[in-house]
Amino acid sequence: MNRPLPIRIRAGGLVATAIVALLASVLIALPADAEAAPDSITALIARARPGDTIMVPPGTYREQILVDKPVSLVGEGRPVIDGGRQGDVVLVTADDVTVSGFTIQGSGRDVVTEPAGVRILGDRATIEANRVRDTLYGIVMEDSEGHRILRNEVSSIPEFGSERRGHALYVWHTNGTTIEGNTVTGAKDGIFLGFANHNRVEGNRVTDARYGIHYMYADHNTFIDNVFRESVAGGAIMFSRDITFRGNEFAYNRSAASGYGLLFKDVDDVVMTDNLVHHNRLGITLEGAPHAPDATVILTHNLIGFNDTALELASTTRVTFTGNTFVGNLEQVATTGGSVEHRNTWALGGRGNYWDDYQGYDADGDGVGDIPFHYDGAFDDLAQRNEWVRAYSFTPARMALDLAARWFPAFRPAPSVIDPHPLIQPSLRLEAPGSGTPRAANLAGALLLVGFPLAAWWRLAGTRTARW
Numbered sequence: 001m002n003r004p005l006p007i008r009i010r011a012g013g014l015v016a017t018a019i020v021a022l023l024a025s026v027l028i029a030l031p032a033d034a035e036a037a038p039d040s041i042t043a044l045i046a047r048a049r050p051g052d053t054i055m056v057p058p059g060t061y062r063e064q065i066l067v068d069k070p071v072s073l074v075g076e077g078r079p080v081i082d083g084g085r086q087g088d089v090v091l092v093t094a095d096d097v098t099v100s101g102f103t104i105q106g107s108g109r110d111v112v113t114e115p116a117g118v119r120i121l122g123d124r125a126t127i128e129a130n131r132v133r134d135t136l137y138g139i140v141m142e143d144s145e146g147h148r149i150l151r152n153e154v155s156s157i158p159e160f161g162s163e164r165r166g167h168a169l170y171v172w173h174t175n176g177t178t179i180e181g182n183t184v185t186g187a188k189d190g191i192f193l194g195f196a197n198h199n200r201v202e203g204n205r206v207t208d209a210r211y212g213i214h215y216m217y218a219d220h221n222t223f224i225d226n227v228f229r230e231s232v233a234g235g236a237i238m239f240s241r242d243i244t245f246r247g248n249e250f251a252y253n254r255s256a257a258s259g260y261g262l263l264f265k266d267v268d269d270v271v272m273t274d275n276l277v278h279h280n281r282l283g284i285t286l287e288g289a290p291h292a293p294d295a296t297v298i299l300t301h302n303l304i305g306f307n308d309t310a311l312e313l314a315s316t317t318r319v320t321f322t323g324n325t326f327v328g329n330l331e332q333v334a335t336t337g338g339s340v341e342h343r344n345t346w347a348l349g350g351r352g353n354y355w356d357d358y359q360g361y362d363a364d365g366d367g368v369g370d371i372p373f374h375y376d377g378a379f380d381d382l383a384q385r386n387e388w389v390r391a392y393s394f395t396p397a398r399m400a401l402d403l404a405a406r407w408f409p410a411f412r413p414a415p416s417v418i419d420p421h422p423l424i425q426p427s428l429r430l431e432a433p434g435s436g437t438p439r440a441a442n443l444a445g446a447l448l449l450v451g452f453p454l455a456a457w458w459r460l461a462g463t464r465t466a467r468w
Helices: 016-027 041-047 377-386 387-392 397-407 439-467
Strands: 055-057 060-062 066-067 072-074 080-084 090-092 098-100 103-104 115-120 127-128 131-133 137-145 146-149 153-155 169-175 176-179 183-194 200-202 206-218 221-224 228-229 233-246 249-251 259-271 277-280 282-287 298-302 303-305 309-314 321-324 326-328 330-337 374-375 415-419
Touching: 041 055, 041 066, 115 131, 137 153, 146 377, 221 259, 233 249, 249 259, 277 282, 282 303, 303 309, 330 439
Parallel strands: 055 072, 060 080, 066 090, 072 098, 080 103, 090 115, 098 127, 103 131, 115 137, 127 146, 131 153, 137 169, 146 176, 153 183, 169 183, 176 200, 183 206, 200 221, 206 228, 206 233, 221 233, 228 249, 233 259, 249 277, 259 282, 259 298, 277 303, 282 309, 298 321, 303 326, 309 330
Antiparallel strands: 374 415
């Protein structure tokens, strides 16, 4: 391999004198305003004027940044801002600031001071396309409004357990913010809203958190097309009103401590439509829903499937369910605190919900069952008191127990559901990843193969008399 020849310079030699003279002439010829590249983002901000766009070259900048004027910080080649594990890494105090294209890491570790990767105190900030990692809290918005938090990747300190980590996207006393397209993993709460109104949360994905979304005393907010998976709980919505959930997924949240896809507690004027709630320990838990006498909570056209328990209802619920699909759940409805069958509404406009264990018929072909669906769950009632009984799920023993309860009303628990107009076909299906085959259809096919002889046995045992 060819190597550059070393230049040997002897002190006092002619060659040395010539080189020194050449270098001196070059330095003298440089324009007066030519300067070396700055060694800090702080220096760039100090020289900038309000409204400037500051292009930050690639590299690692070991400093804490204060943005106290309305500028745009744009990273080239994703420069790293490392706070050295001291306090906040980036603190935004001015209005109309943009921070885009950086890796932001190394906040402080002191839980008491809640250090963050980015802390926003001014209004109308745009935080876009950054990686915020190894920070206790991720992006924190306080006492401000009008932000755009877009397409960031946020995670907390990996060696901390979920109880020690901070929230990834923390919205506190902040209104009118759009949180869209962010990916969150390994945080305490993926998205936390407290005393935060008129915000829009859309297209985010949260995994491995305590709560995917945690929400308290926050009104007039909308959640669209988000994914909350594989956390202690998918979401907890409490003490709030005027909330819209549309097209979200709450799945694989199975902690024994909570494990619900979604909890509603003391909420008013909630509309939940076209969501997938599946493979959780508890699908949806409702208590104090609605909380005010003149408020409503409406769940329509959602799939609630493949959960241990689809719905857990307290006696303080007064919810309208219509057009939903209940499929593949070990237990459809569990109740706490007393009877609920007449407190909730299970059909609207002559259309109820699809229940995969409905035994009725549709003689006139209008897609609605001709006899009501009653869910009393004698087997589930026994299983709640004796957990080992669940070993007999989906066996003739379970069918025999439920059948005996129908024949002998003295042994029948009070129904938790009376759906007067059950649907014959599911309104939503859950598609298997990587294929166009609905999981619900797969389950139905398996039930046809395995369940047909059982159904025949049940019918011969007198089901026609008991049900029809």
